[in-house]
Amino acid sequence: MSIQGDSVMSNGVAVMDVNTESITSQKAHTMSDSKTHSTVILNGDVATAELSGSSASESQETHPSGTAETLAEPPRSPELEEATEELSLEEPKAVPLSTATLATTLAPADQLWSTSRDKAVRLRMEGSGQASETPITIHQMFLQTVEKYGDHPALVSKHEGQWVTLTWRQYYEQCRAAAKSFLKLGLERYHGVGILGFNSPEWFISDIGCILAGGLATGIYTTNSPEACQYVAANCEANILVVENQKQLDKILQVKDQLPHLKAIVQYKGELQQKAPFLYTWAEFMKLGEDVPNEQLNAVIDSLRANECCTLIYTSGTTGNPKGVMLSHDNVTWTAHTASTMVDYVPATEVVVSYLPLSHVAAQMFDMWITMVFGATIYFAEPDALKGSLGITLREARPTFFMGVPRVWEKMQEKMRAIGAKASPMRKRVADWAKSIGLQYNYSAMSGENQVPWGFMLANNLVFKKVRAALGLDRCKTCFTGAAPITRETLEYFMSLNLPLMELYGMSESSGPHTVSVNNAYCITSCGKVMPGCKTRLDNPDKDGNGEICFWGRNVFMGYLNMPDKTAEALDQDGWLHSGDLGRHDQREFLYITGRIKELIITAGGENIPPVPIEDALKAEVPIISNVMLIGDKLKFLSMLLTLKCVVDDNGDPTDELSPEVLDFCQQHSVTATKVSEIVANKEPAIYKAIQEGLERVNARATSNAQKVQKWVIVERDFSIGGGELGPTMKLRRPIVVKMYQEKINEMYAVATEKQ
Template identity: 60%
Template sequence: MEFPDQEQVDGLLENRVQESMADVQTDSEEHAAVGKKHIEEEFVGGSLAPAHSLWTTDARGSVRLRIEEGCPEEPITVHQMFKASVEKYGHMHALASKKNNKWEKITFLEYYQLCRRAAKSFIKLGLERFHGVAILGFNSAEWFFSAVGAIMAGGIMTGIYATNSPEACQYVASDSKANIIVVENQKQLDKILQIRDTLPHLKAIVQYSGQLQQKLSNLYSWEEFMELGLDVSEKQLDDISSSQRANQCCVLIYTSGTTGTPKGAMLSHDNITWTANHASRAGDMQPADTKQESLVSYLPLSHIAAQIYDLWTGIQWGELVYFAQPDALKGSLITTLREVCPTSHMGVPRVWEKMMEKIKQGISQSGYVKKKLVTWAMSVSLEANQKCMQKEEEKPLLLSLTDSLVLQKLRAELGLSCCQKFFSGAAPIGSETVQFFLGLNIRLYEAYGMSESTGPHFMSGPNVYKLPSCGKVVPGCRYKMANTDSEGTGEICFWGRNIFMGFLNMEDKTREALDEDGWLHSGDLGKIDEEGFLYITGRIKELIITAGGENVPPVPIEEAVKKELPIISNAMLIGDKRKFLSMILTLKCCSNAETMEPTEELSVEAVEFCQQQGSQATKVSDIIGGKDKEVLQAIQEGIDRVNSAATSNAQRIQKWTILLKDFSVSGGELGPTMKLRRPVVLEMYQTVIESLYQE
């Protein structure tokens, strides 16, 4: 792909942006002077499409926005948000891609122009209003151009997980009525070619990386695609963009299907633009005219967490986004982080765990003196950070010394030497991981939300931090706890401008998620303390109800086992409608660098655990089947310690077994964001589970 030089950037475009922004600024000033009632009246005739309900399941539908005193900002479309950013940050760098071992950067003005070119090409290919543009591949500048361009052209953008099977791709493309599918390479193209004949709405396929290996009708290289729409007029595109309304759908986020058929969560322009603005404020992200943030994009953009964090917040605040290599999660991420030195970084819990394992491995291979020094420095940091949780509290001098002499070097090994904000999301993070990073003087800020809440609804940040909570509700959003018990634990319910429009073509599922008053029911259990911090205690659907009627939340017990036993990778509690609880365990293993399949070889940490028990085991098969009595005895003792803290006998683990292979995305036990797919595991290991309950 060729990026235009700054001199080649169309002057006419710059004038158009200036004129448009003058209009937006005038509108803003007028709206600032009127009250909420008048704003709503004006929106009905102007910025918003007519709507009578808070939800819809129709891709062409519109919804009433939850505009109230806490969040009175004027609703804007994605296109309007981008134009405002070009006005402020136009000549600052926006995106950086590695080509021929060099980082190539483009500005926000160039970024905007390339999105417009993509939009015009989508129009030329016959993209119909409110039909899908599906994107299947790893993060790249072309992914961003396709996403924004699809919306500018009046389509609905949806990401497809790169790990999806052809059948899973077919479901999303068919459900979203995709007119165009953008694929990364031949591997992803092959999936679409297998299902092409089952997609009646499909008009074209575009491949954005690598040479086309075959000439097929309606298959285009990226270069060919970007040339297609050159004869589409600027006015035609502007007319389509300006006809869009903030309360109409522009993005589909498909749930990963951990509990059944994937559901397409419909997100409006206002969902995207409002959340990009407000959630990032809660995380203390800075606008580029104050201090430009930089980050590395590597998590799946089909998931709401990465999409909000990398793409939409990047546009809103003028961030510089570097694209990692496609093998980032196979090991190259840290190399990229070291080159880029981002100011902010987000990971799912498994990414933070992998970093923790890498540092632990480095420490274990160090000499005696260095090992002692690092262990001491980390204990100083952990203790100091646990004592002064609030930002305003002064940190002790000893921490400053150990940080500059020891810990800073460890953070630099991870590429986090310049990083000031560290976020974790998409799944609950274990306390062991949080404590380990506190030992590196890194506070992991946990965010909590759903696809249906456009990402974060509660957030931790530099000014809102308390362990082991996921922070406070994002300003402008609300929450309530439904069906609380005597201890104040109940189902967490959401309200705000970030709440989705509904599930595409699924009225029953939408009515399950949204109650009659429009509150989104999360399905998660939690409690709020007196300061407003949220603590997740479990998930309603994950609750195990034993044969004796005892309600058991599995996650706290599973986390306790992993904390007691550093050899354990995954622990899953079993016992629904059973007489007692049992548990299936997997051991920490090395992964195949190419396929990411877990191997039989134990990880460094697991081998260390075995050696501490007097065992020489290096493989899973050395341990299971009663072969390694020392290790099995140590695991039983760890389970016993967890059982000793159980609130009742019904919450004790009576039996357990170790599986030969660790869970993985490729194996199907974990979803794309490393979340445990409990129904899948129950089905896959049904025989193993039944054996635990045979007398």
């Protein structure tokens, strides 16, 4: 697949049609604080948009590893006054809308990439279709939502056991107030505001407030060590850090002396346990900017350009320091608008639950930006969501869209299976019958036949409705899964409950989604089809059609901050993003991920083996297994590290207690063990036999002897985020696992060598 020469504008200039009733080039009336007044009346002239920058035909691109481009810098805001008055934000006052136009003048740029925080890029615009949409800033997208849905609920969070709501208008006003306070604290243009905490309204407000003030919003994982926090904060030259609580504050205080650009720290939950001139509570912070004139902030907002950086997403850094993925306003707004066209939504009625780490692109795009497009309501889960409380939030919020990473779906599956194991024989028979009907129906829907099997309505009433209600997903139109591979067995389990999971695929560097599965177009184990306005290319395909997946579209990132060499590795000379993933297309253009180039195991005999299919196959054969990691790079044969399913404590850490599912298996096989350590110490014959027999079934399907697993060992402790084996979205951190269990790995190969 190639880019056609005429898909990029020939002269870099376009005039966009704009709505004279919804934009202004000079002034805006004050937004009424009346609950019934949701329409904003704007005055002024309509401006046309000049898309600055030359095309490929006019100027030669310079690859990121070459000479850096020189670009004009947008106007900076004047210095702010030092004095401030103590004013309350408990009742947000009406604020004037900024002078945002939908016809945005882009900053001068002639290249598709940049690694400098203050350099703009040329957008991958086309002459027609989704990729020709007018570029807008985040503020403009936010303003559109406030104009349409200002009085509808936006952010809902729990305070002292009660749900508290901010409307879209109040949310916008709070973001402006935060932006003023950031300016008051001395936030410099293109400098970072690091946010370190669990999902909350304050997280959203800090992020957007930073962007409106001309900074770079930067999420930091709550699981990061002090040293990892320091790296991110220093790399983005953070002027301000916003932390959730004392625990996160302590991390920053440990490394504060290594952060030369840091001016202030804001703690948004709890009282400060120490006083210092640079420390602020959330209430103190929100009062700081009260005397900053609206005109002052508006000048900054109006200087924002859609093709400039507004946010940084840091990769997990499993193989070195994290890379700062630079996303522009257009990356965010265009991707959010485009993704929203693929789902069946009703404006101002949809509900989502925010619980996945917002420093990850999937959560940020799903929770913050796509919801903004159609004025959805976002409920915030409790900080212990992934440790067990998520179910409570789901049952209270009853989301209409829900995004889960594979491990979340697997945990739900395990819990439901444990409950099912305790059911009476009659209930089990009814459930098994209903699930067979559900699977049959969803395979029919997937193929486009939509044939409703006999008994479906009865199964729906007896089983499916009750299961959905128990999960809090009774209103859910679409359940998504992404951020890591998911097994066919888990997909079929939820299909059997009439809860098909729509798989997404993308990466931080594609602003989140690139291919999407939707209710009327999905295929099991595929990641869906490419988003409108985007392109997918498979590089160097093998005889089976597997090649490296490459992306093109306005979702493709600007570059890695201050890393021209890494940017040159990711973006080729023509601007295609190389994902590092291997995949293939079927005849209907559904994309299937078949491996990851960096994860490929290359045996001593030179055979390339993708680990995930083998790992997933064993988990499907032996359901008592929790995690599997294939070993064998540069080694003579394949081996595996295995963990057994166990009980997780209140902190989300694995315990030594076997899970109900494993206990049930033990009882069926007359095994008295109740702990993982007992099974490992005794090499419990029934357990080891079940694993070995499952592995032999997997090996029987191997396409070559090199793909057969010869050795395995059970690790006593299950993999976890806290243990370091899993990343923040529960993705396996392979290089770290190898280091952690090197001794066990060496033992497997040493024994084999001795025998030889």
